[in-house]
Every structure is written in C-alpha cells, then in structure tokens.
Amino acid sequence: MWNRKKKFIPASRISEEFTRGEYEPDSLLENSFYRQMAENLKSFNVDLISDNPLETLYNHICHLDNLFRLLRNPWHVEAGEIQKACAYYVAHAKLSKQENDAFTDMVNGFVASVCYLTEWHDFICQMQQFFCHQEKELRQVFKVQKQKAVGNDKPAIEAATYCMTVGESEIYGMTYEQLEELYKAVGLFIKREKAPFDCNIKGYNRYPISIDKSVNFDVRKEVFFVDYSLDTFESSLNCMSADQLKRVADIISEFLKTYGENGDRKVYWDIADYSSVVSGREIYFRVNEDSRSTRFMTPPYVRKRIDKMEDRGVEIRYDINVNELESVSLSFEEFISLYRQLGSFLN
Structure with a gap:
C-alpha cells in the first residue's frame, strides 16, 4: 500500500537517522498531510501581537503550550484500524492511478507522522511541561505588575x-x-x-497495555529464540525472556502491595x-x-x-x-x- 517512490523510516530508526543527518525533518513539510494541517491551523489562529512585548511573549507561549498539548495525544491508538480502512478503500473504490497515488501518499504521510510523534513523545511531554511552567511564571509577573500599578501612588518598599x-x-x-x-x-x-492511603490522589489517564510474544528459529543452530515485549504507551520493555518478565511483574506487584496508593498496608x-x-x-x-x-x-x-x-x-x-x-x-x-x-x- 506504500508509495514505492517514498522511503518510509520505521519509528524505531527515526532518532538514529536524525542524529546521522540522513533524516531531514523539513522534508515532512512537503507532505500533503502537513500542508493541510498548516492550512487548518491558519483558520484557528489568533492575533498573537500586542502593544505590550511581555504580553506578546505570553501569547506565543500559550500558543506553544496548546500546540504541545495537542501533540501529546496518543496518535498511535487505533492507527492500525485506520490503515485497514484505507486499504479497504483503495481495494474497492476503483480510483484512477493519479487518485490512488495521491491517496497513498497522504496515508503514507499520516503513518509516518504517527511514528514520528510517538518516537518523540517524551520530548514533547517535556516541552509541554516547560511551556506550561513559563505560562504560569508570566501570569505571576502580570499579577505583580498589576499590584504595582494599583499601589503606584505609594513609595515602593x-x-x-x-x-x-x-x-x-x-x-x-x-x-x-x-x-x-x-x-x-x-x-x-x-x-x-x-x-498515606486516605489522601486525595490526582487521577491519570488509562492507556491501553499491549504485550507481544516473538518466536524465532535459527536454522543453523536449531534453537528457538522466544522473547516478550510490554508497551504501556508511556514506556516499554522489550526483548525479555519469560523468566525476566515474570520477575518484573512479581517485583512490581510486591512493591505496590507495600507502597502503592491502592496497597493493603496502613x-x-x-x-x-x-x-x-x-x-x-x-x-x-x-x-x-x-x-x-x-x-x-x-x-x-x-x-x-x-x-x-x-x-x-x-x-x-x-x-x-x-x-x-x-x-x-x-x-x-x-x-x-x-x-x-x-x-x-x-x-
């Protein structure tokens, strides 16, 4: 289903390609998916310019905070279902070659974007937290300025x-x-x-948990390689043996019994x-x-x-x-x- 003229880079290799200089993120801007996103953002954009330079900075930081909040969304959830739907559409819609190439290019760009955003999820979260912190700091500055303006008639102490x-x-x-x-x-x-178990605790989003088992056979050595991978969206554990996976599960369970917020210890x-x-x-x-x-x-x-x-x-x-x-x-x-x-x- 992929356009053969395009080189698709798996998510696991994005950071590697990026650091070697072989992967150019600017090329993504040429993709129709990003061009359409840019056009859509224009219709929702607001005037970020103010007479007060500090307020202009605040507006831009709020805008970036909202942008990174959007990028934090779990884009990979249900991405497989979207691919199946697209494949079904290509198989039965009887598109012309030009329409099929354009559609395939769009789907290719969307999936590449999902992989890219997932690969850089930790960085996106850190940037969103940074801009959120800056937003709070500037609000405090505005509050201080307002207090100074109210008490401007009195000498400042x-x-x-x-x-x-x-x-x-x-x-x-x-x-x-x-x-x-x-x-x-x-x-x-x-x-x-x-x-510790009676206080109010901030709730967190519940993300899907996936566990995979991989079985490979080495013909020359005539041995099987069996490993497991666990993905909770926020983090992942890869290429573990069954024994190691069980030890991890037991240690986590034992830790939560004693120190977890839903533990059984008073x-x-x-x-x-x-x-x-x-x-x-x-x-x-x-x-x-x-x-x-x-x-x-x-x-x-x-x-x-x-x-x-x-x-x-x-x-x-x-x-x-x-x-x-x-x-x-x-x-x-x-x-x-x-x-x-x-x-x-x-x-």
Whole structure:
C-alpha cells in the first residue's frame, strides 16, 4: 500500500537517522498531510501581537503550550484500524492511478507522522511541561505588575528576602510568605505519612497495555529464540525472556502491595517517635536575611522518593525545591527536624 517512490523510516530508526543527518525533518513539510494541517491551523489562529512585548511573549507561549498539548495525544491508538480502512478503500473504490497515488501518499504521510510523534513523545511531554511552567511564571509577573500599578501612588518598599540553609545546600531569594508556604507544605506531607492511603490522589489517564510474544528459529543452530515485549504507551520493555518478565511483574506487584496508593498496608505513628534528641539526626538548619535575588520565583515543591532495587533495601528520601533551588535529600527524621526548626523560626 506504500508509495514505492517514498522511503518510509520505521519509528524505531527515526532518532538514529536524525542524529546521522540522513533524516531531514523539513522534508515532512512537503507532505500533503502537513500542508493541510498548516492550512487548518491558519483558520484557528489568533492575533498573537500586542502593544505590550511581555504580553506578546505570553501569547506565543500559550500558543506553544496548546500546540504541545495537542501533540501529546496518543496518535498511535487505533492507527492500525485506520490503515485497514484505507486499504479497504483503495481495494474497492476503483480510483484512477493519479487518485490512488495521491491517496497513498497522504496515508503514507499520516503513518509516518504517527511514528514520528510517538518516537518523540517524551520530548514533547517535556516541552509541554516547560511551556506550561513559563505560562504560569508570566501570569505571576502580570499579577505583580498589576499590584504595582494599583499601589503606584505609594513609595515602593522592597520586601526582605531570606536564605534557608539545609545541610550543605542553600535556597535563597525566599520571601516570608514562601517560608510559610513551605512550612504548610511540609506539615501536610507529614500528615499524609500518618495515613498515606486516605489522601486525595490526582487521577491519570488509562492507556491501553499491549504485550507481544516473538518466536524465532535459527536454522543453523536449531534453537528457538522466544522473547516478550510490554508497551504501556508511556514506556516499554522489550526483548525479555519469560523468566525476566515474570520477575518484573512479581517485583512490581510486591512493591505496590507495600507502597502503592491502592496497597493493603496502613501506617500509624506519632511524631514523638522521631525525636531528634533520641535519633541524633538533627539536620543543620538556618534562616537569615539575604539580599541575593533569584532568577525564578516559584512556590515550594516537596517530593518523596521511594527507591527499591532487587536484593537491596528500600531508600526513602525527601526533597524540597523553592525558586528552582533544591535542598539536599533528607531522611524522614531529617524532614521532621526541618519542619520543627522552620516552625520555631516562624513562631
């Protein structure tokens, strides 16, 4: 069904061809599928130009954010059914040679596009997250500008900023409000640890899961090669033996029983059980006024990481990020120590 004049590059080889310089992405623009997409976008385009250069930048970033949201769609889902429908149409529509070539070229371009977008899905997700972050940052800038415009009659008073030292790391350019937000965020995290399965969890999309089995025979060696592949759209595992696949499934199942949000384990504890005096794990902590400014002004971000490697123990660490500056990783006792000391400073 493919046009023999076209060279179709499988999705698995796109990145390889691209890095060698043999694959020219600009050539895709010559395809009728992309030409039609460009024409369609024109009809939905908006005036992105404003008298305020900052607003113009914001409009373009919002436009790019929406574009990458569109590209994140699971294009490969049902692509096989579309190909079957196209093949049926070519077989029974009795098209002329010119119409058949044009239709085949269009289908070829569509499938190549699906493979291309799937190959670069991780990059597309990262770009969409980047533009989404920039969009939020600019909205904050607009908010600050609006506040300055309202209070323009009064002399501007610069708010004091602080540097928070945690262990060997520093997070500077923090306002007092950010310190309060961080204290609240860490407190809610500790509260969650008391009943980790009772809190509200953000839902995620459910993508189809496919598993493949491949059997190959080597005539000379007279042996069979049997391997399995698992694809969940977000990630994939390829060329595994049955034993390796079962071990992966068992380890995942065991991990989720203990640490999964739908696990069957309940945790009850009291913060007094983690007294820094008893454990001796008091983390070095200090907050002092600091005139250094930061390139980014972002809300506090707290993350818990649970790492489990086969035949090894579990490592649980806590990370804090403010203004795109990250602290050292903390154990749970150090995490509580930080919470206590930050509370003492604010009080």
